[in-house]
Amino acid sequence: xxxxxxxxxxxxxxxxxxxxxxxxxxxxxxxxxxxxxxxxxxxxxxxxxxxxxxxxxxxxxxxxxxxxxxxxxxxxxxxxxxxxxxxxxxxxxxxxxxxxxxxxxxxxxxxxxxxxxxxxxxxxxxxxxxxxxxxxxxxxxxxxxxxxxxxxxxxxxxxxxxxxxxxxxxxxxxxxxxxxxxxxxxxxxxxxxxxxxxxxxxxxxxxxxxxxxxxxxxxxxxxxxxxxxxxxxxxxxxxxxxxxxxxxxxxxxxxxxxxxxxxxxxxxxxxxxxxxxxxxxxxxxxxxxxxxxxxxxxxxxxxxxxxxxxxxxxxxxxxxxxxxxxxxxxxxx
Amino acid sequence: xxxxxxxxxxxxxxxxxxxxxxxxxxxxxxxxxxxxxxxxxxxxxxxxxxxxxxxxxxxxxxxxxxxxxxxxxxxxxxxxxxxxxxxxxxxxxxxxxxxxxxxxxxxxxxxxxxxxxxxxxxxxxxxxxxxxxxxxxxxxxxxxxxxxxxxxxxxxxxxxxxxxxxxxxxxxxxxxxxxxxxxxxxxxxxxxxxxxxxxxxxxxxxxxxxxxxxxxxxxxxxxxxxxxxxxxxxxxxxxxxxxxxxxxxxxxxxxxxxxxxxxxxxxxxxxxxxxxxxxxxxxxxxxxxxxxxxxxxxxxxxx
Numbered sequence: 212x213x214x215x216x217x218x219x220x221x222x223x224x225x226x227x228x229x230x231x232x233x234x235x236x237x238x239x240x241x242x243x244x245x246x247x248x249x250x251x252x253x254x255x256x257x258x259x260x261x262x263x264x265x266x267x268x269x270x271x272x273x274x275x276x277x278x279x280x281x282x283x284x285x286x287x288x289x290x291x292x293x294x295x296x297x298x299x300x301x302x303x304x305x306x307x308x309x310x311x312x313x314x315x316x317x318x319x320x321x322x323x324x325x326x327x328x329x330x331x332x333x334x335x336x337x338x339x340x341x342x343x344x345x346x347x348x349x350x351x352x353x354x355x356x357x358x359x360x361x362x363x364x365x366x367x368x369x370x371x372x373x374x375x376x377x378x379x380x381x382x383x384x385x386x387x388x389x390x391x392x393x394x395x396x397x398x399x400x401x402x403x404x405x406x407x408x409x410x411x412x413x414x415x416x417x418x419x420x421x422x423x424x425x426x427x428x429x430x431x432x433x434x435x436x437x438x439x440x441x442x443x444x445x446x447x448x449x450x451x452x453x454x455x456x457x458x459x460x461x462x463x464x465x466x467x468x469x470x471x472x473x474x475x476x477x478x479x480x481x482x483x484x485x486x487x488x489x490x491x492x493x494x495x496x497x498x499x500x501x502x503x504x505x506x507x508x509x510x511x512x513x514x515x516x517x518x519x520x521x522x523x524x525x526x527x528x529x530x531x532x533x534x535x536x537x538x539x540x541x542x543x544x
Numbered sequence: 545x546x547x548x549x550x551x552x553x554x555x556x557x558x559x560x561x562x563x564x565x566x567x568x569x570x571x572x573x574x575x576x577x578x579x580x581x582x583x584x585x586x587x588x589x590x591x592x593x594x595x596x597x598x599x600x601x602x603x604x605x606x607x608x609x610x611x612x613x614x615x616x617x618x619x620x621x622x623x624x625x626x627x628x629x630x631x632x633x634x635x636x637x638x639x640x641x642x643x644x645x646x647x648x649x650x651x652x653x654x655x656x657x658x659x660x661x662x663x664x665x666x667x668x669x670x671x672x673x674x675x676x677x678x679x680x681x682x683x684x685x686x687x688x689x690x691x692x693x694x695x696x697x698x699x700x701x702x703x704x705x706x707x708x709x710x711x712x713x714x715x716x717x718x719x720x721x722x723x724x725x726x727x728x729x730x731x732x733x734x735x736x737x738x739x740x741x742x743x744x745x746x747x748x749x750x751x752x753x754x755x756x757x758x759x760x761x762x763x764x765x766x767x768x769x770x771x772x773x774x775x776x777x778x779x780x781x782x783x784x785x786x787x788x789x790x791x792x793x794x795x796x797x798x799x800x801x802x803x804x805x806x807x808x809x810x811x812x813x814x815x816x817x818x819x820x821x822x823x824x825x826x827x828x829x830x831x832x833x834x835x836x837x838x839x840x841x842x843x844x845x846x847x
Contacts, residue, residue: 511655
C-alpha cells in the first residue's frame with residue numbers, strides 16, 4: 212500500500228523514474244554546453260520558479276489572493292543588501308536571515324488582515340507591496356539608498372575561501388535551492404498541514420467547523436511563502452550585486468500570480484512550467500522586439516482559453532474530491 | 545485655510561478621475577466578479593486617442609469649434625473608439641473564459657492589459673506625449689486667496705455631471721435596475737427576462753467610454769501622458785472601488801473622491817513622497833475595521 216502510494220507520487224510528478232533521471236542529467240549538463248548568457252537565462256528561470264513556488268503556497272495551496280508578493284521578495288533582497296554592505300556579513304549566512312526577516316514581516320503585516328476575504332485581501336496585499344516599494348524609494352533612515360538602491364553586494368560565500376562567483380555556480384546554487392524547496396513542499400503537501408491548507412481553500416467554513424485553526428494555517432502559509440520569497444530575494448540581490456525598488460513593482464507581483472495560474476493552482480510542476488513561460492518567453496521572442504509583449508499578452512489569454520486549469524493542473528487523488536461548486540473556484544465571492 | 549481649500553479642490557479633481565475609472569471597475573466586478581485589470585489601459589487608450597485627435601485636427605478644430613468644442617469632440621471620439629475596443633476585448637478575451645471561473649479570467653485580464661499597453665507603445669511610441677498647449681485653455685482666476693484654473697472648474701463640473709448621470713442611470717432607469725439585479729443574482733435575473741449579454745455589452749461600452757473621457761481629462765489636466773500611466777490610475781481606482789465596497793457603484797464614486805482628497809491632503813500636510821503610503825494605510829485601516837469597505841453591506845457567508 213505504502214509502496215503503491217510512493218510509486219504513484221513519483222509518477223504523478225515526473226511520469227517515471229527514468230524520465231526523472233533524464234531531466235536531472237539534462238539540468239546538470241545544460242550549463243556546460245551553452246554560453247554564459249543562456250546560463251543566466253536559466254538562472255532567472257530558477258528565480259521565478261522559486262518565487263512561483265513561494266506564491267504557490269499562499270495562492271495555490273490555501274487560495275488566498277496575494278498580489279503583493281513582491282513586497283516579501285523585496286524585504287529579503289534588501290535585508291541581504293543592507294546587512295552585507297553595511298556590516299559585511301557573508302551573503303550565504305544572510306540567506307536564512309533574509310528568509311526570517313521576510314517571514315517576520317509577513318507575520319506582522321498579515322496578522323491584522325488575515326480575516327479579510329477574497330478580493331479585499333487582494334487589495335490589502337497590493338497595498339502592502341506598494342507601501343514597501345514606496346518606502347524603499349523614500350529611503351527611510353538612509354538605509355535603502357532611495358530610487359538608486361543599494362550597490363556592491365558580495366558574491367555568496369560563508370566568509371571563507373568558498374565563493375560562488377561564476378554563472379555556472381549561480382545556476383547550481385539557485386537550482387539546488389529550488390530542488391530542496393520542491394522536495395520540502397511535496398512533503399508539506401502530503402502532511403496534515405498541506406491537507407489543512409487545501410481544506411481551507413475548498414471550503415473555509417467547513418474547515419473551521421471541523422476544528423482546523425483557519426487563522427493559524429493561513430498565517431503559516433503567508434509566513435512560509437514570504438520566507439521562500441526572501442530566499443529568492445537573497446540570491447537575486449547577490450547575483451545582480453545591486454537592488455533597487457524598480458525590481459519589486461506591482462508588475463512583478465502580477466507575474467508571480469500568472470506563474471501560479473498558468474501552471475495550475477497548487478501544482479508544483481505547473482509552477483515550473485509557468486516560471487519557464489514567464490522567463491523564457493521574452494527570450495525566445497526577442498527577435499520580435501517591441502511586438503513580443505503583444506504576443507505575450509495574447510498567449511496569456513489563449514492559454515487561459517484552452518487550459519483554464521493551468522498547463523499542468525494538480526492531480527486529485529481518490530481522497531480529494533472535486534470542488535463543490537465548479538466555476539466558483541472554492542474562493543468566496 | 546487657502547492651502548486647505550486649494551488642496552481640497554485638487555483632491556476633488558483627482559478624486560473625480562479615480563471615481564470615474566472606479567465606476568468601470570465596479571460595474572464589471574459587480575456583474576462578472578472579475579477584476580478587470582485592462583480597465584486602466586482603456587483609460588490610457590482614451591487619453592492617446594484624444595491626443596491624436598487634438599494634434600491632427602488642431603487647425604480644423606480651432607477654425608470650426610473653438611477650443612472647448614475641440615476638447616468636447618476629442619472626448620466623444622475617444623469615448624466611442626474605446627467603447628468599441630472595450631466590447632472587442634470582452635468578446636475576445638473574457639467571454640470564452642467565463643465558464644472556467646474567476647481566476648483564469650484574472651490572468652486573461654492581465655494578458656489583455658499587457659496587450660493594450662504594448663499596442664499603445666507600438667502605435668504611439670514609448671516616450672511621453674504632451675497634449676498641445678495651444679489647444680487647452682489656460683485661464684487662471686483668483687477667488688479671494690484661492691488660485692484655480694478655469695480648466696479645473698470645467699473638469700470638476702464635467703466629472704460631477706458624469707457621475708450624476710451614471711448615478712441616475714444606475715439607480716433610476718430600468719436598465720440600471722437590470723444591472724443591479726444581475727449583480728445581485730445573475731441566474732434569477734435572467735429568469736426574470738433580463739438579457740445577460742445585453743447587460744455585459746452595456747457595461748463594457750459604458751465603463752471603457754467613461755475611462756476614455758477620464759483619460760482625455762487627465763491629458764488636459766497634466767498635459768503629459770505615457771503608455772504606462774494606466775497601471776497607476778487603475779491601481780488607485782481599484783483601491784477606491786474596494787474602499788467604497790466592491791460592486792457598490794455609489795460606493796465606488798465616494799471611494800474615488802475620498803481617495804483623491806485624502807491623497808492631496810496627505811501630500812500637503814504630511815509628505816508628498818509618502819502620499820501613496822498614506823492612502824494605502826488608510827485603506828488597510830478601513831478594511832481592518834470594516835472588512836467589506838466603507839459602504840459595503842454585510843454579506844452573510846455563503847456556505
